[in-house]
Ligand SMILES: Nc1nc2c(ncn2[C@@H]2O[C@H](COP(=O)(O)OP(=O)(O)OP(=O)(O)O)[C@@H](O)[C@H]2O)c(=O)[nH]1
């Protein structure tokens with residue numbers, strides 16, 4: 028069959044829409060036990076019985092059709108726009124059996140838009156624990172719909188749902204509530220003015236613009252006349268509507284649902300007495316953070332050494348089997364170590380994603396939001412900002428997206444602006460290699476100096492984020508109404524499959540994403556480093572031979588001198604030395620300068636860039652770390668990577684905005700170039716100044 | 727005069743009496759915070775803000791600034 032039907036998955040946050048989506052489409056979109064995991068529309072295809080194909084759209088969760096945050100607005104915009112190519116032929120409202128009453132509110136609203144609607148009652152596996160039983164036939168009649176009782180965890184009910192979707196023509200489009208009963212006279216006049224329009228839809232358009240700001244909707248013009256009612260009046264009507272809907276729902280559920288409270292076990296409240304406690308709550312949070320940190324630093328050491336070894340031998344092996352030459356050097360000493368510089372971080376990044384996804388899947392994140400709201404508010408943030416700040420330790424991009432469920436625009440903007448200060452996983456490669464070069468090996472209170480330095484860098488990142496939020500909160504003059512509601516979902520045992528999937532997917536995309544950039548940059552850099560303009564480059568050999576003619580150098584040393592002279596006069600060397608004056612006060616040489624510039628594409632490119640440049644500059648076999656240790660400061664003599672220049676570099680990377688993708692996402696999320704440009708300039712200037720001060724004080 | 731939700735102590739229960747204040751977001755009503763529904767204060771963060779409530783089976787946290795507009799009548803714990 029050629030016709031595809033559009034199916035939209037709609038429902039309250041955290042009811043399992045994405046889980047149903049994954050079950051229908053076989054895709055693996057991210058699932059998590061936190062209201063607001065999905066913040067964008069996601070699409071997939073599902074094959075239905077009898078050859079019908081369905082185009083399934085997963086939407087962000089929403090409590091009702093009256094949006095109060097950006098992610099919720101996506102749903103309303105879709106449902107109010109019949110011309111949208113994704114406008115659903117069928118709405119599938121996904122509900123959580125434990126919260127059926129509240130979930131049905133949205134269901135009745137969708138029904139009133141007269142879209143064929145199927146009701147999915149999900150999480151059926153939890154019914155017996157909660158003592159819930161349902162009279163499905165009764166509910167189907169009174170809610171004028173078809174019901175699929177599903178459990179995506181147990182893989183039950185999905186076939187039934189597919190069957191229902193394929194028979195969507197038989198589903199009633201009768202509304203649940205007679206809209207006119209909200210206010211007879213008002214709706215009568217509305218009806219007269221727009222005889223061809225659905226009343227409830229008109230009502231939504233009117234209230235939506237009032238609630239959420241203007242949207243460009245060509246379909247219904249001239250509703251402006253009906254905003255004559257004051258905001259307060261409109262809101263009163265919306266309250267009345269809500270009460271009416273709940274009356275309807277209560278009536279249906281009185282017969283359709285029985286809850287035997289003596290059967291219900293509520294672990295949530297018992298656990299939350301401790302987990303959200305004034306003292307224990309914070310203590311537990313602290314311990315969890317320490318544990319994460321410990322895992323990232325200590326537990327990953329063994330697998331990391333293992334990977335390091337593999338790449339060293341791989342590079343050796345390539346050198347042996349390929350013919351000797353410059354190109355082999357590029358592969359063996361530029362690309363392989365460059366990629367190795369990323370692959371080596373797989374264990375740490377996997378741990379990071381593992382913990383974040385367990386925190387999300389268990390339901391703990393909402394508790395952290397609760398515990399931190401008051402503190403964060405002091406700094407102009409919302410408790411909900413803690414989620415982006417924590418997940419920002421993995422990557423700023425999803426973190427910036429995760430701000431979408433913050434209702435207050437000012438709090439959201441500030442969160443977006445400060446999130447890139449948190450130490451993301453791309454900084455880890457840079458931090459670790461520099462730390463291992465410049466921080467001594469000793470121990471303090473059982474913790475190694477190196478681990479402490481890393482911990483300190485994380486703290487600095489977090490503190491800077493919070494502190495700049497405080498300043499932004501004072502500077503930014505944005506008025507926006509604050510309000511804050513967050514649901515405390517039931518605790519759930521994280522599903523191994525979901526956690527594993529997140530870890531694998533995220534790690535894979537980190538490695539491939541970074542790998543591609545590194546490969547491209549290595550090759551470009553290698554060419555720029557292997558060729559150069561003019562006399563100095565072409566006659567390097569003669570120049571050096573004449574210069575050192577009397578010095579009686581060994582052949583090897585002479586070759587070394589020639590190679591580095593060539594490098595200095597190559598395209599990259601010339602560029603590098605042109606910018607050297609700017610970075611010299613920070614304690615860097617031109618090679619680090621090039622590495623900094625190339626890592627504006629992405630921070631993790633730093634190590635790969637140095638590997639490539641060094642591979643052209645000399646050709647003894649050593650790991651990238653040994654090479655860095657052997658570099659000599661061109662001015663001061665002595666090692667290039669000293670305590671002072673190392674700290675300076677660490678601080679530079681802690682503060683600088685070096686990530687194109689983050690800038691792009693900030694542009695998209697704030698809908699203007701102003702904020703990302705501001706972010707780039709301020710963060711980078713700040714980084715420069717701090718790095719400068721650090722080097723000048725410490726040298 | 728009724729008490730407001732902000733007066734509720736940890737573990738106490740009440741019935742919601744009035745939510746008509748303009749400062750209460752519609753979203754809260756839609757989440758079940760409606761007159762006649764029962765509410766229990768499950769937990770408070772330091773300085774009683776935010777407040778973790780169980781409203782008719784919905785577990786939510788709201789800020790104190792919202793709670794002071796919700797009028798309630800306490801019920802004795804059985
Ligand atoms: N016990 C049980 N848990 C489920 C079931 N379906 C989903 N979950 C869990 O419920 C949580 C929420 O699932 P999601 O699919 O992310 O929910 P969502 O509706 O897409 O959430 P948002 O995108 O945040 O609105 C996850 O922790 C799932 O593992 C189910 O049938 N039974």
Ligand SMILES: [Mg+2]
Nearest residue numbers: 044045064065
């Ligand atoms: Mg989702």
